[in-house]
Amino acid sequence: MKKLRTLAVSLVALGVMAGAALAKEWKVVRIGTEGAYPPFNYFDSSGKLQGFDIDIAKALCDKMKVKCVFVAQDWDGIIPGLLAKKYDAIVASMSITEERKKKVDFTDPYYRSPAIFVAPKNTDITDVSPKGMKGKVIGAQSSTIHANYLEDNYKDSTIKLYKTQDEVNADLAAGRLDAALADKLVLFEWLKTKDGQCCKFIGPDIKDPKWFGIGAGIAVRKEDQDLKQMLNKALKEILADGTYAKINKKYFPFSIY
Template sequence: MSLKLTGTLTLALLAGLASGSLSAKEWKTIRIGTEGAYAPFNFIDANGQVQGFDIEIGKALCAQLQAQCEFITQDWDGIIPALQAGKYDVILASMFITEERKKQVAFTDPYYKAAMTFVAPKEADVQDISPAALAGKVIGAQAGTTQAEYLTQLYGKSDVRLYPTQEAVNLDLASGRLDLQMGDALPLLMWTRTTDDGKCCQTVGEMVTDPKYVGDGVGMAVRLSDDDLRQQLNQALAAIIADGTYQKINAQYFPINIYTMK
């Protein structure tokens, strides 16, 4: 290529940048994918509307970005493939940021911290949650989650049973069909402390915070090609934390600040 032609292309590129013709996409409408079966983070209310902490955070982010929000529910086990297929633009569904998932999607900064916990019936008096101590026990978890991965990798001598939703796991534990379950710490703390069916049970053992399984916290996920949207979401998240909007939403659902876990 001649120097003259190269210079012409460079001038054209600079002109395009100056005019904004090569600027990032304007996200006037943001389609948000969530599960709708993971209270209090995302769930379907009596009127068939999706509600929860994740949903309120999504609305606040869209307001900050002056974009219109559209929420789309999707079963958990297909939530990343549906993002990649273009069904929605963002996953906002309490997803742990892990190295394995980073191969498939791009994550925003964490919007709350993550930990996993075991839950058992109160009368079980579980003291030891090591793989050896729980050998032969029936343990439940939601399929496709980091908890499921943790159990299948480390608790091979237990009867690990996987369910399509967290609600189904809770139901079988409360009904006596499981000896224990493992799940995200915050929803299970809320379930055991604030719901009638959760009064049967209590968290047991130390919380699991190994980054290999819980990653760097909980983040929103976008397609690898949509880094501009990821950056805009990060900026909006920082803004709603700084102006107090995040804490107002947090206080509606949790007794502690889940961004700091204090």
């Protein structure tokens, strides 16, 4: 019995030691982002990453007392890049969905925004249901929840997918699309630009959690639960001390949390 007890204690000790060996001390956190989704993440004229996502990530890293290193990655490869350890977390306005949670884990949401259709100001579209959009050409960014929603529900429309949201907007402004579907906050910013003067919102906000999740979260690898906990703690801290509100106000005249 004594030998069994000693063996059990030894195994527990080994388990603790193994856990300690596996635990990572985070001094540098590599942040993956797209850099093509203004005002959330984009490159300015000097080639520097800017935007709401970038400012939030920097604030979180400050609270965690780690160095932030940003890595730009095309959207359609952003989750594979995380799994391949190209970076440690994705801060890129990624909606938390059940499908994505099969591959990665997420922090608490750090903002929420519905989807909405946008169309030329002279559009004849009054009904944005699948029936009302029958025969219409609708654009969206590929590998997004908006693309998934259109492909699942708008079978009688022609769905055109683009690498970036900027390309969707450009084709809409050029008259090559009847409408587009995207994040309302992103379209809100674009409609204020010179090119965006062509267009307007049509239809109601679309919030179905089956496709659009519960908000945008920070994606991490499933094994990095310590990093997830650090990010969640830091998020609570920037919400409590006014840092989040200050960043929010810089980009939007209303709260997006």
